[in-house]
Amino acid sequence: MARVRRLSQVGEFGWLKKLIPRLYWPSSLHPQLCIGPGDDAGVLRISSGRVLVATTDTLVEGIHFERKWTSPQDLGEKLLAVNLSDFAAMGHVKPLAALVTLALPGDTPVNFVNNFYQGLKSCAHRWKVGFLGGDTVGSRRDWVVSVTLLGEANPHELVRRKGAQRGDFIAVIGPLGMAAAGLEVLKKGNKQAWTAPLIEAFWRPQPQLRAGAILGQRRLASSLIDSSDGLEASLKLLADASRLGVTLELASISVNPSLKRWANGRGKNPLHYVFLGGEDYALVFTVNPRDWSAVQRLLPKARKIGRMVAPGKGISLKSYGFAHF
Amino acid sequence: MARVRRLSQVGEFGWLKKLIPRLYWPSSLHPQLCIGPGDDAGVLRISSGRVLVATTDTLVEGIHFERKWTSPQDLGEKLLAVNLSDFAAMGHVKPLAALVTLALPGDTPVNFVNNFYQGLKSCAHRWKVGFLGGDTVGSRRDWVVSVTLLGEANPHELVRRKGAQRGDFIAVIGPLGMAAAGLEVLKKGNKQAWTAPLIEAFWRPQPQLRAGAILGQRRLASSLIDSSDGLEASLKLLADASRLGVTLELASISVNPSLKRWANGRGKNPLHYVFLGGEDYALVFTVNPRDWSAVQRLLPKARKIGRMVAPGKGISLKSYGFAHF
Numbered sequence: 001m002a003r004v005r006r007l008s009q010v011g012e013f014g015w016l017k018k019l020i021p022r023l024y025w026p027s028s029l030h031p032q033l034c035i036g037p038g039d040d041a042g043v044l045r046i047s048s049g050r051v052l053v054a055t056t057d058t059l060v061e062g063i064h065f066e067r068k069w070t071s072p073q074d075l076g077e078k079l080l081a082v083n084l085s086d087f088a089a090m091g092h093v094k095p096l097a098a099l100v101t102l103a104l105p106g107d108t109p110v111n112f113v114n115n116f117y118q119g120l121k122s123c124a125h126r127w128k129v130g131f132l133g134g135d136t137v138g139s140r141r142d143w144v145v146s147v148t149l150l151g152e153a154n155p156h157e158l159v160r161r162k163g164a165q166r167g168d169f170i171a172v173i174g175p176l177g178m179a180a181a182g183l184e185v186l187k188k189g190n191k192q193a194w195t196a197p198l199i200e201a202f203w204r205p206q207p208q209l210r211a212g213a214i215l216g217q218r219r220l221a222s223s224l225i226d227s228s229d230g231l232e233a234s235l236k237l238l239a240d241a242s243r244l245g246v247t248l249e250l251a252s253i254s255v256n257p258s259l260k261r262w263a264n265g266r267g268k269n270p271l272h273y274v275f276l277g278g279e280d281y282a283l284v285f286t287v288n289p290r291d292w293s294a295v296q297r298l299l300p301k302a303r304k305i306g307r308m309v310a311p312g313k314g315i316s317l318k319s320y321g322f323a324h325f
Numbered sequence: 326m327a328r329v330r331r332l333s334q335v336g337e338f339g340w341l342k343k344l345i346p347r348l349y350w351p352s353s354l355h356p357q358l359c360i361g362p363g364d365d366a367g368v369l370r371i372s373s374g375r376v377l378v379a380t381t382d383t384l385v386e387g388i389h390f391e392r393k394w395t396s397p398q399d400l401g402e403k404l405l406a407v408n409l410s411d412f413a414a415m416g417h418v419k420p421l422a423a424l425v426t427l428a429l430p431g432d433t434p435v436n437f438v439n440n441f442y443q444g445l446k447s448c449a450h451r452w453k454v455g456f457l458g459g460d461t462v463g464s465r466r467d468w469v470v471s472v473t474l475l476g477e478a479n480p481h482e483l484v485r486r487k488g489a490q491r492g493d494f495i496a497v498i499g500p501l502g503m504a505a506a507g508l509e510v511l512k513k514g515n516k517q518a519w520t521a522p523l524i525e526a527f528w529r530p531q532p533q534l535r536a537g538a539i540l541g542q543r544r545l546a547s548s549l550i551d552s553s554d555g556l557e558a559s560l561k562l563l564a565d566a567s568r569l570g571v572t573l574e575l576a577s578i579s580v581n582p583s584l585k586r587w588a589n590g591r592g593k594n595p596l597h598y599v600f601l602g603g604e605d606y607a608l609v610f611t612v613n614p615r616d617w618s619a620v621q622r623l624l625p626k627a628r629k630i631g632r633m634v635a636p637g638k639g640i641s642l643k644s645y646g647f648a649h650f
Contacts, residue, residue: 026449026450026453026454026455028453029421029422029453029455032421039458041458042422042424042457042458043457044421044422044457044475046371046372046375046377046477047371047372047373047375048372050371050372052371052377052475054422054424054457054458054473054475055424055458056424056426056458056459056460056473057460058426058428058460058462058471059462060428060462060463060464060465060469061465062464062465063428063462063463063464063465064462096354096357096369097354097367097369097379099367099379099380099381099473101381101383101471103383103385103388103469124351125351128351128353128354129351130351130354132367132369132379133364133366133367133379133380133381134381135381135382135383135471137383137384137385137388137389138385138388139385139387139388139467139469140385140386140387140388140466140467141465141466141467142464142465142466142467144385144428144464144469146383146426146460146471148379148381148424148473150369150377150379150475152371
């Protein structure tokens, strides 16, 4: 009897993420499709000069969070923030409205749900996002919370994952590696004053919408992504999308002191968290060297960490020893 | 110690569904919000003369389906169909694109996922819906599948839940009660030739998009909803939205022969399934009597089942004995 292939054997959902771009797109809608699956958000032409941008993200109990160390308010805030980060990763997108889906077991305390919505609302208020609707359904055991976020943009102010040129600088804005360390802190129940910034980075990622807007409006980035799956994954996606290679100046990657202390205490290199940790929601982007001074002026927190080079010419990340610790 | 109130004690998610309409809508977006939470779909003004319509529906293993009697292809087809039914319930809406979210345990067979997408695609092909993106995440045990559907409309061709006038006819188009019986058949594993139409009604609900489009384009319906939670719930929502009451001509409600046979075999009145069963996705709408001949001509399958009356004047559904069998 043939063995049944299971999802866990085909690269932890990598295969599935590849499947979606192959999905159906009817020819009658071709004039309206600007960007389909496979970027940070989908883009649809709705009126002349403006496009609709849509993205969706889901957090699952037991996978992304555990109830015992989760405040429902934090969960609501984070769920909307990670969707907003997808918009930041598309350039200049104005968020409009969210649809919220909750799957909850019947024994969920009512207060838990109230607090979840308080968290959502507080993030929505900050970024002027409205609620357009949603669905609320039962579940047997786990919380599953999901947001679909809609926004609008001028298509010329969007920045794709592809578009980098050989010689472009690689830059980042936002913290790296801290959220992954924060998740470890939460799992170990090790809350102390010095670990607070790590927990904060995990629960309150700051969507880099203003940075994305500047990069898109001024056309300063040639390609752009967020670092939701760790820096290594983001660099690989950017490099593959533009069929280029990457060289890095490791010394230029700044490591937060709490992250350094946490990594040292666990006998790990802090760059392990930077490259392989996830859920940071920093922006990773490429810049033509002639635009770098403008980036530095407008986004003083942006850090240059490397360069795009010919494919195969760069030193691969693997040879740095960060692919398989 | 105060007792913790849990969701299961506050009316099976009814409370939650009421919570969502109270959510935040920023004043900066007021000019763009046409219809917020609380109707069959949300509506956002994107360009002059056209609006964006959005809806989302989720199916959860153990709640909406059991893996042992579910073909993943049926599941994919149904998930998109129930979202399309929300559009039908808004009048004339052109579906554009879907975002698909899957939460799946790692031991899910790869073929299961392939077949799920085949089902989605087959429904998408029929209704010319494109895929704009989505998210794929892990789960500990249960499948959770979710679609957010986007479409566009002329705002004058939308029909709300509210808008019925006293004296309007109440009409339905589409099967009633069959899906709820089909679910019982599936749970009991009682597949026979005569129960096949019931199973078909459960797994392959036909979104009444063409009927909705006619009702919206010709402005023939004064209010409109789908019957996803059973006829009683739909009538109650329509009556409450227009602050009216309802009288019904029970004899005019046609009962499918397979439904009658299934109900008889279980010692139940078939109207039990019609009023309290769910997942039918028929349309329930109100019509000014002067427009009824046009409805009959354009939608020959529409059946008149009652009338909107002054609030408190109609015989309540409860007094028919169908609220609590």
